[in-house]
Amino acid sequence: MSGNDTDPGTGPRRFASGEAEAHRLDAADPGHRHLFHVPPADGGRYPEAAYLAGNSLGLQPRATRTELLADLDAWRRLGVEGHLEADRPWLPYHELLTGPAARLVGARPTEVVVMNSLTVNLHLLMVSFYRPAGRRTRILIEDSAFPSDSYAVRSQARFHGLDPDTTVVRLTPRPGEDTLRTSDVTDFLAAEGDTVALVLLGGVNYLTGELMDIPTITAAGRAAGAVVGWDLAHAAGNVPLSLHDWDVDFAAWCSYKYLNSGPGALAAVFVHDRHLGDPTLPRFEGWWSTEAATRFEMPPVSRPPATVEAWQISNPPIFAMGPVRTSLELFDAVGMPALRERSRRLTGYLERLLDEVTASRPLTVVTPRDPDRRGCQLSVRLGAGSAADLTKRLRHEHGVVADAREPDVVRFAPVPLYSTYHDCWRVADALAATVTEERR
Structure with missing residues (x-):
């Protein structure tokens, strides 16, 4: 984890975990993103979307066409x-x-x-x-x-x-x-x-x-x-x-x-x-x-x-x-055993980031914390506001694609075939920027 107070290109950090850590994890555990078409980002500063909506519609394999x-x-x-x-x-x-x-x-x-x-x-x-x-x-x-x-x-x-x-x-x-x-x-x-x-x-x-x-x-x-x-x-x-x-x-x-x-x-x-x-x-x-x-x-x-x-x-x-x-x-x-193990690592990383973000915001992860009782999806319940409105902001302002289930649940699915640790970091960063901190 980076000890700097800023991450390159982002300005002041919104939460403790740094972007550099996500890049290091991706280098060590790359997955199979190269086999898929990833949509362009609709907002934010990255060319590709952080696509965590594979639990609604998976991405297109390059071989399909x-x-x-x-x-x-x-x-x-x-x-x-x-x-x-x-x-x-x-x-x-x-x-x-x-x-x-x-x-x-x-x-x-x-x-x-x-x-x-x-x-x-x-x-x-x-x-x-x-x-x-x-x-x-x-x-x-x-x-x-x-x-x-x-x-x-x-x-x-x-x-x-x-x-x-x-x-x-x-x-x-x-x-x-x-x-x-x-x-x-x-x-x-x-x-x-x-x-x-x-x-x-x-x-x-x-x-x-x-x-x-x-x-x-x-x-x-x-x-x-x-x-x-x-x-x-x-x-x-x-x-x-x-x-x-x-x-x-x-x-x-x-x-x-x-x-x-x-x-x-x-x-x-x-x-x-x-x-x-x-x-x-x-x-x-x-x-x-x-x-x-x-x-x-x-x-x-x-x-x-x-x-x-x-x-x-x-x-x-x-x-x-x-x-x-x-x-x-x-x-x-690739094999389901290998995918399951990467899913545990990737989802566990996202969970750790979300713990940092939700600690000071009106957000609650409702998916079981036990890795044996979940797949790769983490569902977040909003304490206020519309799930659909939040996902629109995540997409258009940050290039993060997630899935809303009204009235108050947003679903994030880091799919082990093509999602990255950096995608997970972008989700947490976008949530931290979009959802106002609660006053203590």
């Missing part, structure tokens, strides 16, 4: 014959994504398929796995679930003729706390689990950044007789996962956040192999739900394979699959 253009060129050259003759033939194209997607979430290849969008996939999975009967009708979610999940489970309850206000149970943190404890979930399941048909929680909470104890909660839910599913939108590509070994029934995730596959990118699903080939599970079916070997015999009755591909409905959109494939290749090359 080249790879996508290659798929487009196959269409130009081959027309319909590209289904079989392209360098990456379209007919089995989705299979190129299966292996790396399965490795990313700790699953077997037969348990994972890339398809559709996240909430569509949740609905398709709930067709199979939310089957209320007798006393066992309730759906357990967290009160701070992403709104789309809330809408989805409420609509599922209504579809089954149930009252969503009584069917959907929303677990809230204890008074004075911002995040759920694992025991808040397991104690409820121990007491009332015989009324729960489905547990559907976010693996990493979108608002607070809390990493749930997926194996412990899964075991408690299954012991109570419930089906356990996970929304991994903020967990896939952020934290290591072992879905098969954790005995998760099903999961779904998007790929435009930490997986850097572009806005509205394709999502993916996991179904544990104990459910694969089960003829008693109801499913919606379509063209791609039948076995590939006999698909073009055009039989009137589907012959679903004993894999998760039985949950597919339509043929995959090739040009949407290409960016997912490109991104998954990056994760295969």
Whole structure:
């Protein structure tokens, strides 16, 4: 840490930690920023943005454009014959994504398929796995679930003729706390689990950044007789996962956040192999739900394979699959263990800087301090003012891109693939300059 009272080019320092330290850390622990396009700064004195909004939309890998253009060129050259003759033939194209997607979430290849969008996939999975009967009708979610999940489970309850206000149970943190404890979930399941048909929680909470104890909660839910599913939108590509070994029934995730596959990118699903080939599970079916070997015999009755591909409905959109494939290749090359370790270092550094800034300002970090209970996101609650207004000032005055969740939470995600220690320093410096100190 620099002992000077100023940092070069900044004038008087706004907080104790110096910019030079961030540069030294980046030299020692550089990450993979060179593989991504970083937007230009919209303000401040640096050419590139300090982009800490990867939990909302990841940056574009440099390889994506080249790879996508290659798929487009196959269409130009081959027309319909590209289904079989392209360098990456379209007919089995989705299979190129299966292996790396399965490795990313700790699953077997037969348990994972890339398809559709996240909430569509949740609905398709709930067709199979939310089957209320007798006393066992309730759906357990967290009160701070992403709104789309809330809408989805409420609509599922209504579809089954149930009252969503009584069917959907929303677990809230204890008074004075911002995040759920694992025991808040397991104690409820121990007491009332015989009324729960489905547990559907976010693996990493979108608002607070809390990493749930997926194996412990899964075991408690299954012991109570419930089906356990996970929304991994903020967990896939952020934290290591072992879905098969954790005995998760099903999961779904998007790929435009930490997986850097572009806005509205394709999502993916996991179904544990104990459910694969089960003829008693109801499913919606379509063209791609039948076995590939006999698909073009055009039989009137589907012959679903004993894999998760039985949950597919339509043929995959090739040009949407290409960016997912490109991104998954990056994760295969770097590896989640290495990314997780860098994430701990980078997020811990940002936390230390935020501690200095928040000590004298009306700001509170609501993300758990224990590194085992979070991914790379730190959420800051404002004591006054609008989160949206603050993020606008951070962007336009300092070139810091963060994400607002109204009314009062700003989310910062130092993504280990491309974020830097200097990005973290810029966040703290910008907050210190933007948020007025409290008078003591």
